[in-house]
Amino acid sequence: MTIPNLVNAFESIIGTAHVLVSDSDKAPFLVEWRDKFKGATPMVLRPGSTAEVAECVKLAAQHGLKVVPQGGNTGLVGGQIPNPDGSEIVLSLSRLNKIRHIDPEGYTMVVDAGITLQAIHDAAEKHDRLFPLTLASQGSCEIGGNIATNAGGTAVLSYGNTRDLVLGLEVVLANGEVWEGLRTLRKDNTGYDLKQIFIGSEGTLGIITGASLKLYPAPASVEVALVALDSPAKALSLFSLAKSHAGNMLTGFELMPQSGMQFVCEHMEQSRYPFEEQHPWYVLIEISAGTKDIDIASLTETIFTEAFEADLLRDGLLAQSKAQAADFWRLRHGLSEAQKFEGGSIKHDVSVPVAKVPEFLEEAIAAVKEAVPGCRPVPFGHMGDGNIHFNITQPKGADKAEYLAKWDDVNRVVHGIVASYNGSISAEHGIGILKRDLLAEVKSETEMNMMRSIKAALDPTNMFNPGRVL
């Protein structure tokens, strides 16, 4: 069938308005915000229901079309962008954007895949509940994409990754059937836990159209502090100290370097530097309690007192209001975007065992400075999970393209060090296109073959997101 005929066929399923073919209509779906991946496609499909997704998949399968599912287009590894050769169609889930059901008593919510994370937060809050997944991109990312990539974020320490927050899924399979797996049970050992296979599979095994999610009590009290320290080693000691007092109530522990703090305060509106002096490292700490019975203010005070006594801190600020807490978090959440203003940035999303973070940082910073003299490392992130976004901004005044051409070489240096700590080359962003070749390098042939056999079992014609992950 010719492209115009195919367009007509899809239009008859989902309506003329929802098959995008003009360049201007398609443009937002073909590039991601870091400009690293640019694609082309004959059409973007915007179905409005699970049944329409299934019909689109059936039609695509009939004609051997390859399908790239897309949520909020915030992915960082190219998984949601079609190939530049225009051989793939994009299927956007954004019109599936409803909350289907909230059960505050049962602490569950059932949603469409295309609803934004922020909309889920807002809906939970209305019922005095918390959906804990928290990302800088939460205003635009969609839960289907969060699930497909097993998103992490800043609350993993206490609540786990996205995988830990999903109770059930609805998925359109490669044969066009709909798997109705929207359970809300806390315990269910009836056969293989199929949802686990789709979580983190980056759209390569099926199209997630709905999800049932775990909710938590809305925090009754939250303390947010920003502290300045000498080194990641002191940050690690602070982490142990905070954890020993706050336990699971330590809900955030985010490391930031001086370089990143400067970039944010210089380039991001609404962000101003909160300390009087400059410091080499910072940590944002959040402690929160789900019930009113726990006095986290005094708990936080205990941690601060002991940390100063143990000489772990250079300075520290405890947020005195919700607005100030939001200011502190804005410094942290601005870190990714602020780097754009300083030129090219070579990025890594790695994890190592938590206790090894300081050693890893010392080694990796020295190695990249040697590899690219003048480069400016901006390692930041979820220290309490061992997950560091090891980004390296180009030397001042260097040519951006020339610098970014070193991407693979610098990756090799950093990932080599990660491997020596038995770490991960993709802690939370996934594989997509960006790290596909790398995956085969770091995994055994046995493991690659297991993944290939799962892929072949669920998507035998390689229709969904071909060439991503595997």
Add this chain to the structure above:
Amino acid sequence: MTIPNLVNAFESIIGTAHVLVSDSDKAPFLVEWRDKFKGATPMVLRPGSTAEVAECVKLAAQHGLKVVPQGGNTGLVGGQIPNPDGSEIVLSLSRLNKIRHIDPEGYTMVVDAGITLQAIHDAAEKHDRLFPLTLASQGSCEIGGNIATNAGGTAVLSYGNTRDLVLGLEVVLANGEVWEGLRTLRKDNTGYDLKQIFIGSEGTLGIITGASLKLYPAPASVEVALVALDSPAKALSLFSLAKSHAGNMLTGFELMPQSGMQFVCEHMEQSRYPFEEQHPWYVLIEISAGTKDIDIASLTETIFTEAFEADLLRDGLLAQSKAQAADFWRLRHGLSEAQKFEGGSIKHDVSVPVAKVPEFLEEAIAAVKEAVPGCRPVPFGHMGDGNIHFNITQPKGADKAEYLAKWDDVNRVVHGIVASYNGSISAEHGIGILKRDLLAEVKSETEMNMMRSIKAALDPTNMFNPGRVL
């Protein structure tokens, strides 16, 4: 190859002493403690290392032998017992019983699959850590079996099922290769999360030989209370009340009926009834805190005070010592075994949404009393997870065999009610042989086909635990 030749071949891999062929040697592996499943086998293999397991699997594959992996033989659905026709060999993991590595700072432990759950508890405790999985059978069950069945137990409320406690696995695959997946990272999004496929797959996809596990801080303080109540509805209100004060520190909430309490106190050594009067229902509550900063004694007092004020309780006892806390837990853990002394018991392991437990119980108790006049329902278990072991003891003086012949009919009644609440017919025990036919009844053909395709992808010759689950 004849059986004697095969025995020789296996002996050359794992040693003569570890291929069991005599009836007396094989006997303990061929029956489970409830006497529901009895099997036969030409031999029981007891390999002593992962490499030996892999060699045994290769040899078995060469000769088309079917293999039933077995851990501590505590499973309740027949998954670990070979068929009565003697067509399957048993592979016991019990000699793989070492702790490989403990990292108290990183809160992880790496173990062999055949180590008992109790040995893991003890090792963690030595380092002031907790491995939270807690089962009545923990002295004999083995972690490989716990993982293969995604065991639940009495601490799920706060710590999750076994799935939530596993960071990595080592698995011998159907082709005899060893998948080295023993990671200890908190975040790792490098391709499909393959360990999830094996967790809860009941030995049908591969043989788990090692696992890396999450540890938690040892509780700094624990409060255990036993309360008496009028009804499950009041127990549900008490659950909401306790949860609103204790949040995630509510680590246990176990419902027990009068019938079960009587059986335990009458038949189990070391168990005596702790109240002065009889009551219709009981709940065991455990509240624990990982840090010393939280005063759970006053928290517990608050809950008790409010519960009495709200007229939720008939009576209540707060354990005054560790010994008394252990006594209370012994009453709960004795419930399964105590039923044996009262004759036949028809069992269900079901879950419904937590808020629906009272309605479910009322309806199901009435239905089974109508189906089998004089029967004695003993529904008990993990009310906070919505998981009830809906067991029904035979009428007094009835013929045991005649009563047990009604198993399927009674199942149909109870599972029909479970279905009306969108519940699960196997919340934590799994499918095994016992519920295999039932599985196909309650799952869609789409879902069954997905499971079959996963099975075919990882075990194409149907070598591992054939006829279990699928």
